[in-house]
Amino acid sequence: MVKSVSVLASHSALDVLDGAKEEKFRTVAVAKKGREKPYQMFPVVDELILVDEFVDMVSEHVLRRLGDSVFVPNRSFSVYVGYNRIEKNFPIPVFGNRFLLRWEERTGEANYYRLLDAANIRRPETYRLGEPAGPVLVKLPESKRPVEREFFVAASAKDAEQKLRTLLQKDYVDEHSLEKISVEEFVLGAHFNANFFYTVMRKRLELHSIDRRIQSNLDGVYRLPAADQLEINPHVKYIEVGHEPATIRESLLEKVFEIGEKFVEACRRIVPPGILGPFTLQFIVTPELDLVVYD
């Protein structure tokens, strides 16, 4: 019988640790040196393993200490350890489907929008750079922090190219960023995250909560009166720094469950055995009450 639950100490680890303690599991957290404080301050970690870099997760001595635990992966695990290592060099039982993790990528063979298309879930249209289009949202990795992204809205293909040129001139992005650029339909509406849980034992999709991301400095920019925004002309950034809880209009829950079920079904088909456990869909609710899922 499973006695302990382990995590990489970042992203959503505290939630997992807190829940595991509540369910009487022993908990193990692998933290990066210099970032371990929260895992010491909240009384939810029984064993704290410190590593120099998160990639050391797959080293012999860490694996030995994780030995008899079940590991709950999160996005930081994917980003810092890497899909290949997770799939081939991480012999710890994972709660969830480790082969699904790489489908969260935005580009390449296994990518998130391909999964949404297979599920027949509406997502923003995507364009090639320069292709004529209405308002678009352009995303590409920063030059300095490749795990964070530059975002901008452009009224047209021409406007997009011009704004991109400015970013290049200011070194906010570089040639490498351009390889991972995405240009997509700008969907105007209210954004929500639906936090689901698919339980295989009960064969049931559960909706656990709804929340909404907070981005910096966007959050401060939109609180600037319009005249001041135009005067100061800030460089707008969309770095995720927090979340707010929310509820969604009850009559929209039908559609929320619908996209959840479609997503579960598509994952089962494309990356068997599909989703096990928690997953989140981020979407825009349009004024026509459509749900458009984005990455």
Place this chain on the structure above:
Amino acid sequence: MVKSVSVLASHSALDVLDGAKEEKFRTVAVAKKGREKPYQMFPVVDELILVDEFVDMVSEHVLRRLGDSVFVPNRSFSVYVGYNRIEKNFPIPVFGNRFLLRWEERTGEANYYRLLDAANIRRPETYRLGEPAGPVLVKLPESKRPVEREFFVAASAKDAEQKLRTLLQKDYVDEHSLEKISVEEFVLGAHFNANFFYTVMRKRLELHSIDRRIQSNLDGVYRLPAADQLEINPHVKYIEVGHEPATIRESLLEKVFEIGEKFVEACRRIVPPGILGPFTLQFIVTPELDLVVYD
């Protein structure tokens, strides 16, 4: 003794069902076919009755199944079943005062602002279209979804007429919409909903929570940097799609209870026996710390 609680499955039904289960009642939900999923997914419904249209609530076979329950009305019940049927053809005991429901309307004899005036609660000034006024908020039903509304802010009466003309040209509103237009003082401040409960047994007004509506696409529009808003010039919509929890400055609670009590008192006088159970007041807090209730 009451053994079961019934609802029309929309709007705020899940909250009622959840509370009823917690209090050990049997629960009955009447859902529209194709919109029943949330009432199957959350384990709060003991008996689910499916109807083709919500108006079938008053049909013989549904009424028979609701027989020994107490029914908790919500806004969808009012909108889809209609006041006359609710008052005359719905022989199920209702938790609350069924004759108050029609006072939620914006126009006609029994209207919400008349109730607020009787309660001596500050509300936005209202104007006739074309009447000289400072900044105004104009609301009128959409041409295509008459239960949803177009909103716009106008700096002056002249500006309002011009913006209205554009909406007509684009078919967003039509002649029928104009019959239900409202032009009111635009009150600038922070919006809140206070969720009250008036208990007749304890003769007590309770404040259960505070939250704030989220509107689409407004929510996405204000997150657009000002320069992009001006460039893209989006058609702004104010469709309610969710809520966020909030707290209100403690020194404002005096005024919050005050408007709650005044509202209870006015309802008792005008639509005896007045309010029984839950009700919400939506208001703006101005920088002068006044509360202005709106519909």
Place this chain on the structure above:
Amino acid sequence: MVKSVSVLASHSALDVLDGAKEEKFRTVAVAKKGREKPYQMFPVVDELILVDEFVDMVSEHVLRRLGDSVFVPNRSFSVYVGYNRIEKNFPIPVFGNRFLLRWEERTGEANYYRLLDAANIRRPETYRLGEPAGPVLVKLPESKRPVEREFFVAASAKDAEQKLRTLLQKDYVDEHSLEKISVEEFVLGAHFNANFFYTVMRKRLELHSIDRRIQSNLDGVYRLPAADQLEINPHVKYIEVGHEPATIRESLLEKVFEIGEKFVEACRRIVPPGILGPFTLQFIVTPELDLVVYD
């Protein structure tokens, strides 16, 4: 042994009263006449003392009734009773360090930014009026309600002077306001409050919650489409009227605890014995993921 907990009935008193009841203390609240309703409506006050003015807290007959209680101070207590009286004429045991309260001031010898500097916590740069600077945030007391403040953002020193002149002309501020003006670096990012508790008995810093202030009429201004803002040109106010709950990106918690610990350490050094109990740090998270604490 302590049997009762007392508060000045404003600001955050209901939270304290609620917690005290939960811990089985008797509770005493001193309310201003005409503002006592919330303390009667929520069942958390055992003894309600009414005063004409909050400053009557230090009168003989109120002190006698507070006699055997422990008093939990809040910001309204500081503002309405005053530091000198609190330090010299309030012989009731206080939960917390009463000599720290005056360090929440923005000007003078004992001021908040001096405390932050001693703690080596990043805060906005401050400038003299007229000193050349990039975008700045200017704050000064209102002419009519000196406990509330006018705020404005200015693109430059010159812009600041011009906007200040307008405020003076419109009597929003006056000569007295100018004595307490602050001009500081405008830091663009997402704002959060971290609500900490330092327990002396356990020698432990706890993070209890994160929330975010809501300001009027700013909250309504930013929901105005940019074109309407420019047209209506509202006088923007930043009066705190509520809060929203939030969570912060997990990888930022390291820095959140860091500023909490530094602040506790600096208070211990500068105003011994330092902080006892609850305190809040308000900060901006920049897109570079720095935390900048403000007053």
